[in-house]
Amino acid sequence: MTAIKHALQRDIFTPNDERLLSIVNVCKAGKKKKNCFLCATVTTERPVQVKVVKVKKSDKGDFYKRQIAWALRDLAVVDAKDAIKENPEFDLHFEKIYKWVASSTAEKNAFISCIWKLNQRYLRKKIDFVNVSSQLLEELPKVTEESVPSGENQSVTGGDEEAVDEYQELNAREEQDIEIIMEGCEYAISNAEAFAERLSRELQVLDGANIQSIMASEKQVNILMKLLDEALQEVDQIEFKLSSYEEMLQSVKEQMDQISESNHLIHLSNTNNVKLLSEIEFLVNHMDLAKGHIKALQEGDLASSRGIEACTNAADALLQCMNVALRPGHDMLLAVKQQQQRFSDLREHFARRLASHLNNVFVQQGHDQSSTLAQHSIELTLPNHHPFHRDLLRYAKLMEWLKSTDYGKYEGLTKNYMDYLSRLYEREIKDFFEVAKIKMTGTTKESKKFGQRRLSLMATLPRKESAVKQETESLHGSSGKLTGSTSSLNKLSVQSSGNRRSQSSSLLDMGNMSTSDLDVADRTKFDKIFEQVLSELEPLCLAEQDFISKFFKLQQHQSMPGTVTEADDLDGGTSSRQHNSGTPLPVSSEKDMIRQMMTKIFRCIEPELNNLIALGDKIDSFNSLYMLVKMSHHVWTAQNVDPASFLSTTLGNVLVTVKRNFDKCISNQIRQMEEVKISKKSKVGILPFVAEFEEFAGLAESIFKNAERRGDLDKAYTKLIRGVFVNVEKVANESQKTPRDVVMMENFHHIFATLSRLKISCLEAEKKEAKQKYTDHLQSYVIYSLGQPLEKLNHFFEGVEARVAQGIREEEVSYQLAFNKQELRKVIKEYPGKEVKKGLDNLYKKVDKHLCEEENLLQVVWHSMQDEFIRQYKHFEGLIARCYPGSGVTMEFTIQDILDYCSSIAQSH
Numbered sequence: 001m002t003a004i005k006h007a008l009q010r011d012i013f014t015p016n017d018e019r020l021l022s023i024v025n026v027c028k029a030g031k032k033k034k035n036c037f038l039c040a041t042v043t044t045e046r047p048v049q050v051k052v053v054k055v056k057k058s059d060k061g062d063f064y065k066r067q068i069a070w071a072l073r074d075l076a077v078v079d080a081k082d083a084i085k086e087n088p089e090f091d092l093h094f095e096k097i098y099k100w101v102a103s104s105t106a107e108k109n110a111f112i113s114c115i116w117k118l119n120q121r122y123l124r125k126k127i128d129f130v131n132v133s134s135q136l137l138e139e140l141p142k143v144t145e146e147s148v149p150s151g152e153n154q155s156v157t158g159g160d161e162e163a164v165d166e167y168q169e170l171n172a173r174e175e176q177d178i179e180i181i182m183e184g185c186e187y188a189i190s191n192a193e194a195f196a197e198r199l200s201r202e203l204q205v206l207d208g209a210n211i212q213s214i215m216a217s218e219k220q221v222n223i224l225m226k227l228l229d230e231a232l233q234e235v236d237q238i239e240f241k242l243s244s245y246e247e248m249l250q251s252v253k254e255q256m257d258q259i260s261e262s263n264h265l266i267h268l269s270n271t272n273n274v275k276l277l278s279e280i281e282f283l284v285n286h287m288d289l290a291k292g293h294i295k296a297l298q299e300g301d302l303a304s305s306r307g308i309e310a311c312t313n314a315a316d317a318l319l320q321c322m323n324v325a326l327r328p329g330h331d332m333l334l335a336v337k338q339q340q341q342r343f344s345d346l347r348e349h350f351a352r353r354l355a356s357h358l359n360n361v362f363v364q365q366g367h368d369q370s371s372t373l374a375q376h377s378i379e380l381t382l383p384n385h386h387p388f389h390r391d392l393l394r395y396a397k398l399m400e401w402l403k404s405t406d407y408g409k410y411e412g413l414t415k416n417y418m419d420y421l422s423r424l425y426e427r428e429i430k431d432f433f434e435v436a437k438i439k440m441t442g443t444t445k446e447s448k449k450f451g452q453r454r455l456s457l458m459a460t461l462p463r464k465e466s467a468v469k470q471e472t473e474s475l476h477g478s479s480g481k482l483t484g485s486t487s488s489l490n491k492l493s494v495q496s497s498g499n500r501r502s503q504s505s506s507l508l509d510m511g512n513m514s515t516s517d518l519d520v521a522d523r524t525k526f527d528k529i530f531e532q533v534l535s536e537l538e539p540l541c542l543a544e545q546d547f548i549s550k551f552f553k554l555q556q557h558q559s560m561p562g563t564v565t566e567a568d569d570l571d572g573g574t575s576s577r578q579h580n581s582g583t584p585l586p587v588s589s590e591k592d593m594i595r596q597m598m599t600k601i602f603r604c605i606e607p608e609l610n611n612l613i614a615l616g617d618k619i620d621s622f623n624s625l626y627m628l629v630k631m632s633h634h635v636w637t638a639q640n641v642d643p644a645s646f647l648s649t650t651l652g653n654v655l656v657t658v659k660r661n662f663d664k665c666i667s668n669q670i671r672q673m674e675e676v677k678i679s680k681k682s683k684v685g686i687l688p689f690v691a692e693f694e695e696f697a698g699l700a701e702s703i704f705k706n707a708e709r710r711g712d713l714d715k716a717y718t719k720l721i722r723g724v725f726v727n728v729e730k731v732a733n734e735s736q737k738t739p740r741d742v743v744m745m746e747n748f749h750h751i752f753a754t755l756s757r758l759k760i761s762c763l764e765a766e767k768k769e770a771k772q773k774y775t776d777h778l779q780s781y782v783i784y785s786l787g788q789p790l791e792k793l794n795h796f797f798e799g800v801e802a803r804v805a806q807g808i809r810e811e812e813v814s815y816q817l818a819f820n821k822q823e824l825r826k827v828i829k830e831y832p833g834k835e836v837k838k839g840l841d842n843l844y845k846k847v848d849k850h851l852c853e854e855e856n857l858l859q860v861v862w863h864s865m866q867d868e869f870i871r872q873y874k875h876f877e878g879l880i881a882r883c884y885p886g887s888g889v890t891m892e893f894t895i896q897d898i899l900d901y902c903s904s905i906a907q908s909h
Helices: 002-016 104-120 172-183 194-215 218-288 290-297 303-323 334-371 386-406 407-441 447-462 465-476 504-512 516-551 590-600 607-617 623-641 644-673 688-703 709-733 740-758 761-786 791-806 811-815 823-830 831-849 860-884 896-907
Strands: 018-028 036-042 050-057 064-073 078-079 089-093 097-102 128-130
Touching: 002 018, 002 036, 002 050, 002 064, 002 761, 018 104, 036 104, 050 104, 097 104, 194 218, 290 303, 290 334, 303 334, 303 386, 303 896, 334 386, 334 407, 386 407, 386 516, 407 516, 407 590, 407 607, 407 811, 447 465, 516 590, 516 607, 516 623, 516 644, 516 860, 590 644, 607 623, 607 644, 623 688, 644 688, 644 709, 688 709, 688 740, 709 761, 761 831, 761 860, 791 811, 791 860, 811 860, 831 860, 831 896, 860 896
Parallel strands: 078 128
Antiparallel strands: 018 036, 018 097, 036 050, 050 064, 078 089, 089 097
């Protein structure tokens, strides 16, 4: 270690004018052991700087390099880990904590001891040494810098000598002094003994001079001692005089103490009087209620505006007096207790008066509003409660006072208000919905009889549902026509296209009054009535909710932890928990309380809306489309205002019912598609549910234009069109009178035309599919119906093509016995133009029987057959030209003849 220490001093610290005092071999705790050295150093120049330097061996050689240095003044704590047991670990707390493990405990202790001594000598700020043995922490001897020779000012004395190595290099100043001395004696180097003797003689001369100087100063010392004795005598005289003065002032002091004590008592008395006056003024100013306020609370008129204002001011003054923050000890005063009791009695008395008066107002409102119900019974409007709200809002501040002072009576008023108003609103709303139902079931003048019939059916529907169903089936016959309604109330007249021309019963004559025009009128009227119902209910609920918030002082848009109520009481139940009038029960928020009050007051709205929706659905299930759009719009509007409000919640619940009815309407239409039956004796034509889908889609597009719930309609479209496709194919497979291809062709042409006209974006794929099915089945029907109009000629040329397929050259076919020119001429003569025209005429009649008039596809089909016949003709002509070249054999009619025949036949029919 000594060799390393000399090497470090020579290579690292001497060039930097530093001296190495202590060294310890360490490695970082918890990591791979990479040894380094921590060195304690001081600078050789003033001011002395003490540092802790980390030295590490270079990776590229055997020399050492200075890695990092810390000033000792930045060291806060030295932690030796254990003051009793030997432990090589220690921590140094600089700007962060450095954890080290020394190679030995002795090295660690020597290094920490050196750090402690340097701290004691050079630093004003003392370092904390933790877990360090007291034996290591020894005080340094106090050595003044003046006692240290000039050449040793930078050395460490006393205990430091143990830390400094025996060998010490001379600093620059020491070297300079020695050189000056040696220059004065030229033989110093050659004759060291002579030089040492000279130095000894000079030292003796200096010592003699010092002794003579001390002996010369003895006379001055004696003079100084004499002067000190005289000074002590003067001090004794002064002390004697001071003692006599103190005895003289002792009596004066006692008198002054008595006067001071008397003044203190007077000052204390004055202070107490001032404080007492302040307390009395405080109590008088804050707990004195004016006589006018007392009179207003006891006898004030709660019916007039002036009386209400006086009572409000008096109640506020009473509340301030009761809520005054008394200082400690005030509540022990009898006068204060009496005044508080008087305030409590006033509060109780006024609270009873106010609650009784407001209860009477609530009851009177119910009677007054009942008298106005008659005038609204014939109009689809709800009574206006604004005057009542305006009158009650005059008491809003008193309600706030009652809420803060007597919550029991406030809660009682809340319950009474809900009870009275719920009964009043229930009567008004039920009458309002009765008028709406009457207007919905009413009819136009043209269909009055049918409307009466429909009302009678509606009245007996719950009891005679099966009978009505049988009656409906008898009116519909075997057509199974799909209607927009799930009941027969307004659809008794709707029949399939085939049956409209065949059935003529008395009930059908009555039902024929409900045409599509009347359906549209009825639906439009229903839509207007339903919209008016919602438009009347919405402002009624919003106005009542706003009034409740203002009158009962409940916040609509923020939660207040002090809000209190009982959910059971608001729901109309009886709470089993009893509580004192001044102890409110907690509720989640005042916003919830508003919603619960609204639910109690308007508890009949949701059932009545559901009944109205059920009636509309019974009248015509297509009404669910109107209701879905209107209800969605009103729910969206209500949620934008307040998503958690009573109106938003109620309309949202009703919207679920409407959506369920809409889905039921779609499911019923699909079910009726599956149950449809076709007549075995008449042609099919356009299937009833295909026409019904067209009606539904047209109606839905007009209703859902710019609607919020377009997605629901698109899903319904997808279900319906799939059902239409599947059941068209099912009916086509079951058809006996009409060919399958005709049923598919006509109905898919109708579907394609409908989708093209309505331009429903979500059904683009189905539109393309319908067009493809129509084209395929048109081609299939043309080929099937046309068949082989020239049968023998077809058989002849089929034989020719068979020979060619067997390998016979086309020009050699004529040499075959069965297919020579004579046989060809013989077959051709059997099909003169007259026979061809007759065959085409029969074909036209056959096609006309298959096709229906509504879709008007006869000319399209006939033109396709004409093209197919001409294609066969050209095929025969080509075979004749290739197999019988130069024979001069031709058909007895031309393509122009075919065109003339087809045109003539089409015009004649």
